[in-house]
Amino acid sequence: MNMSRGQFFRKREFTVLGLIVVLAIIFSLTTERFLSVSNLTNLLVQLAGTAISAIGMTMVIITGGIDVSVGSILGMSSVVAGKLLMANFPVVVILGAAIATGLLFGFFNGSLVAYGKIPPIIVTLGMLNIIRSLLFQLLGGRWISGVPPAIRVIGLGKWLGIPISMWIALILILFFTYFLNSRPLGRAIYAVGNNIEAARVSGVNLTRTILFVYALTGMLVGFAGLIYVARTGIVQTNTGTGFELEVIAAVVLGGTSILGGKGTIVGSLLGAFLVGIIKNGMVLLNVPALSEGLVIGALILISVVIDVVRARGERI
């Protein structure tokens, strides 16, 4: 996608990036710890799982859908990975199993939406509960703890100072940005979200496209589940609850229209960074914990308002 410089500055991504830069400057001036290597690595480690899941969620929302079951899928793939780890399976098997678990549920979501023509919010809300309940049965109320260190390099390892999980996230983001912009299936995702009738008439395979975005989201979340286990070494019965809101917030903040048709993966990464940097800064500045939500909520609204005002100016 070629764009002139003027176009870039008018884009939502620029607003978010601008906010991130402004906040980073404020935080580095007010606390000397913000720019420390350990703090920045923390920030990256904390965001990797959200960023990877947001890739799939961006595509789902671009098609005009939504997936609220990702928190439960994350929990389920963590359980599968955790159980296999405790049984000392090789890392490759565990990686495959975590991703396959996510794929399975994503495929199921996608089938119901694509073939069953059931609204995505209903399908994934149902699955949110079903998967969480299955997870309970599987864990039998016991948490998994004391995961062997073999896997932990994925969660804690670093290469060139950047966490391995973030490298993986960046590679996936680059690949899927290319995919969305340049591959026929990627373009079809935008087409479905922009005007589903027009897309159908122009020969887009609707069911295949929709099935794909949910299945892909499942896979990516499955992988994020593995990172979760690798990082914490503990799987709780409520692992991943509320995760869906984190991912959706990152995507929406990053400029993806909740109505579909518009959005980028890089925007979602920036959205995730914005929330992450605010939370991090609040702790560094020692803002009382109970007003954290106030600040984050206000900044989310401000960034959206700036965007809306800018869009109005555009039209004049």
Added chain:
Amino acid sequence: MRKYGIFLIVIVLFVLAFSPMVLAKYKIAFVPKLIGIPYFNAMEEGGKKAAQDLDVEFIYTGPVTADVAKQIEIVDNLITQGVDAIAVAPNDPAAITPVLKKAKEKGIVVMTSDTDGAEDIRDVFVNQALQDEIGYTVMDELAKAMNEEGEFAIVSCGPTAWNLNTWILYELQRLANYPKMKLVTIRYAEEDVQMAINVMLDLINAFPNLKGVIGQCSTSAPGVAEAIEQAGKSGQIVATGLSVPSMMAKYVKSGTVKSFVLWNPVDLGYLTVWAAKYLLDGNQFEDGKEYEVSGISTKPRYIAKDRMLVLGPPKVFDASNIDDFMFF
């Protein structure tokens, strides 16, 4: 005479016909805040053991998340089932009141256990340990590990959890004994290990002089310990708090956690069922009396003004005893 004989036979038949009801076991139910966490699993285990020892039927049921409305619904169903006693660890001390009142009106023995609520209605609150003793013990353990000096932080869980906030209050009260220690911040991490890790990693960066931290609940205590190890600060920052041995063992063995505090939830579950049976048998508790309960390791004491049965003093777990408690 014959008439008298027939009357006798009728009486005997009558008694025989209804004897299963008279001899039927008491049905005692416990409704935890949520099922599926190691802590309440341990209470369930204790309850089961007591049910076996005391020959009663034990029902363990609860919501899958700490849901206020679901819990009320479950208590309502138990009333319909016709149990003899209900013990609840309420998710909301006020919201549980109406349904417990209904239970009481049906003649059911109503109790709270682990967390109090419906104070005017319930017959007795089975308390794991006095709130102030818990807070004081946690602070003392932290002070010991920090040599009574330096900066420390508290990572709590739900910001509205009444028991956690009360313990924090007593911890701060006890802080007056340690003038060289300074609390720098209190943060909240929900009941989520990952969030506790994230918060603690941020705190390690924010406060370079940090020497100690209290993880206020069973998820935040292992979370903060894990974060200290991930940041390579083991030996420089010590963690303590309230959690279960199975989650903390790793950090006790590596030295990041010198000691932590809890009580024995298995004993608490046992005592809950024992107390229900004691009341169903028509007994009354006496103020200040210490009870001998075979099957548990402490001597519970009754405090009449609060209608509260206290399991005992809080228990400190460290490298010397943790291996004996790995079952919860």
